[in-house]
Amino acid sequence: DAHSQGEVVACLEKGLVKEAEETDPRIQVSDQCKKAILRVAELSSDDFHLDRHLYFACRDDRERFCENTQAGEGRVYKCLFNHKFEESMSEKCRDALTTRQKLIAQDYKVSYSLAKSCKSDLKKYRCNVENLPRSREARLSYLLMCLESAVHRGRQVSSECQGEMLDYRRMLMEDFSLSPEIILSCRGEIEHHCSGLHRKGRTLHCLMKVVRGEKGNVGLSCQQALQTLIQETDPGADYRIDRALNEACESVIQTACKHIRSGDPMILSCLMEHLYTEKMVEDCEHRLLELQYFISRDWKLDTVLYRKCQGDASRLCHTHGWNETSELMPPGAVFSCLYRHAYRTEEQGRRLSRECRAEVQRILHQRAMDVKLDPTLQDKCMIDLGKWCSEKTETGQELECLQDHLDDLVSDCRDVVGNLTELESEDIQIEALLMRACEPIIQTFCHEVADNQIDSGDLMECLIQNKHQKEMNEKCAIGVTHFQLVQMKDFRFSYKFKMACKEDVLKLCPNIKKKVDVVICLSTTVRNDTLQDAKEHRVSLKCRKQLRVEEL
Numbered sequence: 001d002a003h004s005q006g007e008v009v010a011c012l013e014k015g016l017v018k019e020a021e022e023t024d025p026r027i028q029v030s031d032q033c034k035k036a037i038l039r040v041a042e043l044s045s046d047d048f049h050l051d052r053h054l055y056f057a058c059r060d061d062r063e064r065f066c067e068n069t070q071a072g073e074g075r076v077y078k079c080l081f082n083h084k085f086e087e088s089m090s091e092k093c094r095d096a097l098t099t100r101q102k103l104i105a106q107d108y109k110v111s112y113s114l115a116k117s118c119k120s121d122l123k124k125y126r127c128n129v130e131n132l133p134r135s136r137e138a139r140l141s142y143l144l145m146c147l148e149s150a151v152h153r154g155r156q157v158s159s160e161c162q163g164e165m166l167d168y169r170r171m172l173m174e175d176f177s178l179s180p181e182i183i184l185s186c187r188g189e190i191e192h193h194c195s196g197l198h199r200k201g202r203t204l205h206c207l208m209k210v211v212r213g214e215k216g217n218v219g220l221s222c223q224q225a226l227q228t229l230i231q232e233t234d235p236g237a238d239y240r241i242d243r244a245l246n247e248a249c250e251s252v253i254q255t256a257c258k259h260i261r262s263g264d265p266m267i268l269s270c271l272m273e274h275l276y277t278e279k280m281v282e283d284c285e286h287r288l289l290e291l292q293y294f295i296s297r298d299w300k301l302d303t304v305l306y307r308k309c310q311g312d313a314s315r316l317c318h319t320h321g322w323n324e325t326s327e328l329m330p331p332g333a334v335f336s337c338l339y340r341h342a343y344r345t346e347e348q349g350r351r352l353s354r355e356c357r358a359e360v361q362r363i364l365h366q367r368a369m370d371v372k373l374d375p376t377l378q379d380k381c382m383i384d385l386g387k388w389c390s391e392k393t394e395t396g397q398e399l400e401c402l403q404d405h406l407d408d409l410v411s412d413c414r415d416v417v418g419n420l421t422e423l424e425s426e427d428i429q430i431e432a433l434l435m436r437a438c439e440p441i442i443q444t445f446c447h448e449v450a451d452n453q454i455d456s457g458d459l460m461e462c463l464i465q466n467k468h469q470k471e472m473n474e475k476c477a478i479g480v481t482h483f484q485l486v487q488m489k490d491f492r493f494s495y496k497f498k499m500a501c502k503e504d505v506l507k508l509c510p511n512i513k514k515k516v517d518v519v520i521c522l523s524t525t526v527r528n529d530t531l532q533d534a535k536e537h538r539v540s541l542k543c544r545k546q547l548r549v550e551e552l
Contacts, residue, residue: 006052010099012037013053017102020180038107038138041100045112048076054100058093065089074112081171085200098178101171105178107138114140114168118147118161125150125157140168141179141232148234149322152306169233169241176203179229186222201244204229208290212372230294230301237303238263239271245291249284256280265303268292272366276395276433289370296373297331299338305363309338309356316341316350332375339364343426361427368430371398377420381413396433403486421486425495428460428483437475441466457495491518500546504539519550 012029016037019027029037044050048058048071058080065086066079077100083089084097100110109115122128127146144165151157157165176182176190186207194206207226211218235242239249240263249271256279257270271288274280295301299313300322313319317337341352342360352360367373371385378385381402388408389401402409402417409417424430429450435442442450446462449455463480466472487493490513491505497515501522505512509521522539526547529537537544 006056009037009040010053013041013099013103017099020106021183023184038103038110041103041110042107045110045115046074047071051100054096057096061090061093078113085174098175101175101178105140108140108143109138111168114164117158117164118143121147121157121161125155144169144232152303152322166238166241170243172229173204173233173235173241174201174243176207179225181225182229185219185225189218189222200247201242205244205287205290208293209286212290212293227294227298231298234301235291236268236295236301237265239267242291245287248287252280252284269304269362269366275369289372292373296367297375299334302363305359308359309352312341312352312356313338335363336376343423364430365432368399369395369432377416380416381409384409384413396431400482406489418490418492422492425457425460425487425493427455429455431479434476434479437473437479438463440471440473441469441476444471445469488515491515497546497550501543504543508538519547522547523551
């Protein structure tokens, strides 16, 4: 019976798909049979009438959603995929479509349009390398990573192929069940925290939220599966790939970012700029932070940063190509390396190119809003945050709280907070919330220093000098005072003083940290040398000059 043949094929297809998602030895399809099934699926890729099971399952849905779509070249499949999550789509058709999508994930040739549009690009960038095991190179994820890598290196990939890639990346973000690694590694997490959220990418965002630590704990393998999926779909390059984010942030993009072309990677950056402002809506804020959590852990996922810094990163931080992930690099390591070089002076040796430096500063300013976007800080200070700062849940409060408890922190966390504070003393704009509170004062009294590319502590000095102006508001004054108090804890937190007196402190006042004590120690040395008419001052001239400023 011809009709039942379609059912046999469909049953085998289901078996093939299931095998990838289960660790059950009883579900095994022999390699030869696998090849044959995928071959049949490839042959039916241009005309949906040839996939008998799907054709019968989706007959009515085709009439409803895709009446005007001509059959051929895989157009009907494509149209049905686009409507897969509509309320009125029949369950049996949705099932058949999902199986078809899962086959495409295993073998991209099952998608007629993708195979056709990307054929020459795949050849050109040697993405169909013959030496890989057949099953791996045919996988959709491998093809996407290989072609995305070419795009990120600035190579030309045809617009038809890029259009297809966009569709399939969106498809993977929208339905977690198309990624067997997620099903295998995150099964428990999905059942516990995210069940019943299957549609439109909500499950993925729910898992991302769990990983961010907002709901329970996540196994490492699930976190890695998510990180990999986000690299495959690469939503940092085009926010529209992330449908949940796209829908939640629609209104913010229309108002706050309307000057940026739709789909431009700068839109994510624009959304970050508006985090915690009145233009931001709550849903968008959540989706944005969930995505940024992963982007901040792999610098390659920030398209603009990657474009501007890939030269610097391979020169200074020993990075690999875009789609070669090195397991040895801890999360956030490349970005930390870049920002260490961003704040080096000429004498300290190799520096970043100007473009890259500006980009690194932009990201530092954006990420300082949320402790979770700084992987090293979150990693090293997890326990201290719980111990000292559990009430401080408002934005920006967590870092302030860690600074207040500097002496109580475990040494690893103290180092990270210390380094960040040192960085702030040189570039206070990292404190984005303080900047917002002090906006009126900066505009009126400090705009000249604020526009400097290189800050070296001038802006904070200006704010301190103008602390008692009548234009000063409470929030700004509190922030400035807080910074002054923190500065007392360690002389390194005063940028100019540190630069002028670093060597002197090492030589004459080793083991002293508190700024007051360092100033006393150095001043005493200067006084003694002066009183005793010493031939040569032990404290260097530039440090003596700076001491006069400090003693005021």
